[in-house]
Amino acid sequence: MPLNFASRLDKVETSAIRELFKLLGKPGIISFAGGFPDSAMFDVEGLRQASQQALAEQPGAALQYGATEGFEPLRTELAAFMRSKGVEGIDPTGLIVTTGSQQALDLLGKTLVDPGDKVIVEGPTFLATIQCFRLYGAEVISAPVDGEGVQVDRLEQLIEQHRPKFIYLIPTFGNPSGALLSLERRRRVLELAVKHQVLVVEDDPYGDLYFGEAPPPSLLALSAQVPGSREWIAYCGSLSKVLSPGLRVGWLVGVPELLARATMCKQFSDAHTSTFAQATAAEYLRAGRMPATLARVRQVYAERAAAMGSALRRELGEAISFTQPQGGLFFWARLTGAGGKAADGAAFARRAIEEGVAFVPGAPFFATDPDKASLRLSFATADVEKIEDGVRRLARALG
Amino acid sequence: MPLNFASRLDKVETSAIRELFKLLGKPGIISFAGGFPDSAMFDVEGLRQASQQALAEQPGAALQYGATEGFEPLRTELAAFMRSKGVEGIDPTGLIVTTGSQQALDLLGKTLVDPGDKVIVEGPTFLATIQCFRLYGAEVISAPVDGEGVQVDRLEQLIEQHRPKFIYLIPTFGNPSGALLSLERRRRVLELAVKHQVLVVEDDPYGDLYFGEAPPPSLLALSAQVPGSREWIAYCGSLSKVLSPGLRVGWLVGVPELLARATMCKQFSDAHTSTFAQATAAEYLRAGRMPATLARVRQVYAERAAAMGSALRRELGEAISFTQPQGGLFFWARLTGAGGKAADGAAFARRAIEEGVAFVPGAPFFATDPDKASLRLSFATADVEKIEDGVRRLARALG
Numbered sequence: 003m004p005l006n007f008a009s010r011l012d013k014v015e016t017s018a019i020r021e022l023f024k025l026l027g028k029p030g031i032i033s034f035a036g037g038f039p040d041s042a043m044f045d046v047e048g049l050r051q052a053s054q055q056a057l058a059e060q061p062g063a064a065l066q067y068g069a070t071e072g073f074e075p076l077r078t079e080l081a082a083f084m085r086s087k088g089v090e091g092i093d094p095t096g097l098i099v100t101t102g103s104q105q106a107l108d109l110l111g112k113t114l115v116d117p118g119d120k121v122i123v124e125g126p127t128f129l130a131t132i133q134c135f136r137l138y139g140a141e142v143i144s145a146p147v148d149g150e151g152v153q154v155d156r157l158e159q160l161i162e163q164h165r166p167k168f169i170y171l172i173p174t175f176g177n178p179s180g181a182l183l184s185l186e187r188r189r190r191v192l193e194l195a196v197k198h199q200v201l202v203v204e205d206d207p208y209g210d211l212y213f214g215e216a217p218p219p220s221l222l223a224l225s226a227q228v229p230g231s232r233e234w235i236a237y238c239g240s241l242s243k244v245l246s247p248g249l250r251v252g253w254l255v256g257v258p259e260l261l262a263r264a265t266m267c268k269q270f271s272d273a274h275t276s277t278f279a280q281a282t283a284a285e286y287l288r289a290g291r292m293p294a295t296l297a298r299v300r301q302v303y304a305e306r307a308a309a310m311g312s313a314l315r316r317e318l319g320e321a322i323s324f325t326q327p328q329g330g331l332f333f334w335a336r337l338t339g340a341g342g343k344a345a346d347g348a349a350f351a352r353r354a355i356e357e358g359v360a361f362v363p364g365a366p367f368f369a370t371d372p373d374k375a376s377l378r379l380s381f382a383t384a385d386v387e388k389i390e391d392g393v394r395r396l397a398r399a400l401g
Numbered sequence: 402m403p404l405n406f407a408s409r410l411d412k413v414e415t416s417a418i419r420e421l422f423k424l425l426g427k428p429g430i431i432s433f434a435g436g437f438p439d440s441a442m443f444d445v446e447g448l449r450q451a452s453q454q455a456l457a458e459q460p461g462a463a464l465q466y467g468a469t470e471g472f473e474p475l476r477t478e479l480a481a482f483m484r485s486k487g488v489e490g491i492d493p494t495g496l497i498v499t500t501g502s503q504q505a506l507d508l509l510g511k512t513l514v515d516p517g518d519k520v521i522v523e524g525p526t527f528l529a530t531i532q533c534f535r536l537y538g539a540e541v542i543s544a545p546v547d548g549e550g551v552q553v554d555r556l557e558q559l560i561e562q563h564r565p566k567f568i569y570l571i572p573t574f575g576n577p578s579g580a581l582l583s584l585e586r587r588r589r590v591l592e593l594a595v596k597h598q599v600l601v602v603e604d605d606p607y608g609d610l611y612f613g614e615a616p617p618p619s620l621l622a623l624s625a626q627v628p629g630s631r632e633w634i635a636y637c638g639s640l641s642k643v644l645s646p647g648l649r650v651g652w653l654v655g656v657p658e659l660l661a662r663a664t665m666c667k668q669f670s671d672a673h674t675s676t677f678a679q680a681t682a683a684e685y686l687r688a689g690r691m692p693a694t695l696a697r698v699r700q701v702y703a704e705r706a707a708a709m710g711s712a713l714r715r716e717l718g719e720a721i722s723f724t725q726p727q728g729g730l731f732f733w734a735r736l737t738g739a740g741g742k743a744a745d746g747a748a749f750a751r752r753a754i755e756e757g758v759a760f761v762p763g764a765p766f767f768a769t770d771p772d773k774a775s776l777r778l779s780f781a782t783a784d785v786e787k788i789e790d791g792v793r794r795l796a797r798a799l800g
Contacts, residue, residue: 005600006566007662008515008537014665041461049464050456053677057449062440065448065645101500101649101671108670112536116407134669137511138407167405201404246464248676250500263406266413270533271507272500276675277647278452 013136032392034379035360037177039243043299048291056281064281070269072099073280079287080253088223098261101275103207103240103252107131109264110203111138119167122160124152126367128177131170142369149325151183154190161198168201174217175208175330178367178378182328185218192225195234207240210296212329213304222255233257241283244296249279306381306389313393321400333379343400347377359395412535431791433778434759436576438642442698447690455680463680469668471498472679478686479652487622497660500674502606502639502651506530508663509602510537518566521559523551525766527576530569541768548724550582553589560597567600573616574607574729577766577777581727584617591624594633606639609695611728612703621654632656640682643695648678705780705788712792720799732778742799746776758794
């Protein structure tokens with residue numbers, strides 16, 4: 003007799019993207035498919051020293067059970083990091099450490115979502131978010147995004163129509179849209195939160211990866227300028243894209259009652275995040291290496307993004323449309339069908355694999371109303387030469 | 402307006418034990434309250450070398466995103482570790498790595514429990530298990546335990562009465578009972594699993610911490626001898642009690658369809674367990690240091706357990722009854738009320754704090770029908786002298 007699994011599993015499916023990733027083992031393939039940073043850019047020496055320091059200074063603490071809320075020295079460093087990014091009045095008790103920001107999303111789902119609750123996300127948005135919230139019974143609704151991020155008028159209509167439990171946004175260089183929510187729209191989002199008394203979850207793993215001038219303040223930072231809005235913001239931070247995903251260190255900022263509930267749930271999810279990883283991250287931040295690391299990462303990704311934009315315009319021309327990203331890891335593009343070329347992202351992805359280049363079709367990133375002509379291209383893990391070669395392969399695949 | 406939290410949170414409460422722990426900061430207190438290993442016994446040098454090796458050999462992999470199922474070299478080492486403990490026919494694909502065994506429990510809850518499902522646990526059992534399963538809507542039922550572990554006749558009655566989704570047992574030196582399920586009862590549990598087609602979850606964080614001869618095989622290992630039983634066992638392992646809780650490395654063994662579902666859920670819980678911690682654990686196991694570490698830990702805990710047993714008999718005499726544990730971290734004891742002494746564990750715990758010694762009353766460890774005369778004493782983190790001093794304080798508190 004087979005095991006009888008919980009009915010919540012019926013709400014999720016193995017992702018189409020996961021299936022695609024199985025094809026990436028093909029030799030010689032150039033991948034624009036990943037959603038991860040380039041491991042060649044990890045500050046291995048800095049992390050080596052930090053982990054050594056953690057074990058030398060407080061081996062007992064670094065290897066023992068720790069507080070569910072997080073390792074105190076790391077909470078202190080993260081609060082300072084947030085202050086350095088313009089968040090006023092945050093102290094170590096204003097955040098809890100999570101096992102990657104994915105766990106922050108899971109804890110928000112566990113803490114807030116009753117089956118049947120509505121959650122508004124961007125269309126497109128991060129796939130694992132949609133699935134994560136669905137596992138808790140959420141009905142996930144998409145608000146449309148353009149080159150300036152989520153369309154706030156449409157967002158307000160959806161809030162009024164659906165009375166969501168919360169709104170989930172990646173306002174800064176979002177995955178997969180790469181879009182940067184404008185300062186004006188950021189204010190509007192905060193005003194909507196206050197007006198409709200609705201929680202806004204700001205997921206911000208990419209905000210530090212800007213290429214030119216710094217982006218507008220995070221919703222959390224900006225909330226100081228919109229009276230009453232701070233209490234309606236929950237913020238998810240992560241070291242994964244800027245330092246190392248393998249540490250699995252993220253954090254959640256929110257009002258005390260939300261953090262208390264999330265901490266209780268975390269106690270039964272994984273007790274606490276690896277203290278060894280937390281102590282390593284704390285030592286790394288304390289050593290002051292982050293600014294130089296960020297500067298280096300920004301420069302390399304900026305070069306790659308510029309190279310990909312030029313190559314796409316040169317090689318694919320009218321057949322593709324996109325907004326040049328100002329940060330993050332992704333190009334979000336649409337096949338225009340111009341000149342009778344392909345206009346279906348999934349079919350194009352299959353032909354591209356045959357030509358030796360991989361990317362992810364865009365449709366799965368939509369909770370509702372998929373745009374089948376869309377696609378996501380990551381420039382993070384290929385160097386400039388590979389990017390140019392890969393885009394030429396894309397052009398061949400397009401025919 | 403306050404946030405509107407999910408109704409599943411109504412099913413859990415901040416634990417009474419957590420409140421007690423706040424009192425432990427009192428200067429000079431001797432604590433038998435913890436549920437953790439002694440950090441003075443961590444093999445810091447071995448873990449330092451292992452973490453260095455991980456960063457030297459494969460920094461990219463150790464710091465990058467990893468497979469949700471676990472870091473391949475660690476799965477290989479853990480499969481070998483399980484084979485060394487008598488589990489036949491297990492290969493790296495037969496287990497997934499979890500963020501501590503707490504996450505294995507969470508994934509089992511997420512994967513299997515629909516609201517209203519029944520789960521049978523031992524009375525008493527690990528508190529965080531009860532709360533973890535309740536968060537997924539489980540009704541948790543206690544099966545009574547004696548000095549030889551869960552009472553199997555009573556367990557069968559409860560299975561027939563409640564048709565549980567699964568049974569959760571800590572058969573080897575369980576928390577808090579310290580009990581060792583006898584070989585005969587282990588066979589009976591496996592036969593019950595087959596007869597009633599019910600999943601048995603074996604949580605085994607303490608099995609390697611035996612003081613004299615090795616305990617009977619785990620249910621998982623023994624399942625080879627009971628036809629058809631292997632598919633009804635899910636096994637949770639952990640490095641927390643034997644190596645380091647701070648790594649947060651646990652694992653889950655089960656049939657492929659269960660592991661596939663748990664992996665899908667884990668993808669949305671924390672993506673994967675820290676690859677840095679996993680790579681460190683893999684290098685540690687590969688270096689062959691575990692046998693010597695286990696031998697050392699067993700010896701120290703055996704001395705402490707012997708000292709605590711002698712002291713309890715000497716100082717508290719007839720006022721307390723217990724079975725001398727043959728492994729693990731805990732004494733589980735009952736106040737007898739003999740000589741008009743205290744018979745309430747919670748009241749005794751409060752008086753003990755005043756005398757400068759802490760332990761955990763037993764009642765909260767029962768999902769149903771609490772035994773208010775019970776208490777849990779950990780001998781893990783105090784040396785022999787402190788144990789003897791602490792037990793004298795207990796005697797004073799008893800009056």
